[in-house]
Amino acid sequence: MAEKKDSATNDELILNILTKADVFTPEGGIKPSEYWAYRENVRIKYGLPECADKWDFPVSYIQKIEQLAKENKIEIRPKHEFQLFFEENKAGALTSKSVFRDNTIIAEQHQPDDWWALRARANQLSHEIVHALQNIMFPGMPDHIAEQEAYAYQQFNPGEIIYKSYSPEDIASWVNKTIPEWVATSLAVDNKLNQHDKIDE
């Protein structure tokens, strides 16, 4: 359960990878190394643990987030309680498998024997916990900023960066194209959900 690498070594490795990716930054775009600084700032601002190992060690990450949620009086409830909500909004482009509403994170149920469900839960929590803490620390934060922060923390983690290190060009495109697309899709979905919010019941 311990962190796999010494964090100083890890930081050096990440910066090394990102410096190579910076060269491929499109004109007017964000340098991956600058985006990393932004991401780390988000992580530290909310007191979030690193989520780099959420794929390989979902159980320990889930435990950390459940604890953090408890300390902040944030509820985490299983999706099946909200089956109707997810079904009704499926056609309305509800692509995300989790949601944060009314101080409650609704995410995949914890299934100790189901590796995929565990990973899905860990991944969903790594996004929704950001929204939950934003709601407490900065209520009324503009949606686009909220999504940018959540995706930066969730997606641009050392595990993924190291995984993609074989292609510095892909890392630059990930920062400047893929992640912004996730943010845009999420904002569109949120707008639809807000139009007919069913979770207040």
Ligand SMILES: [Zn+2]
């Ligand atoms: Zn979000």
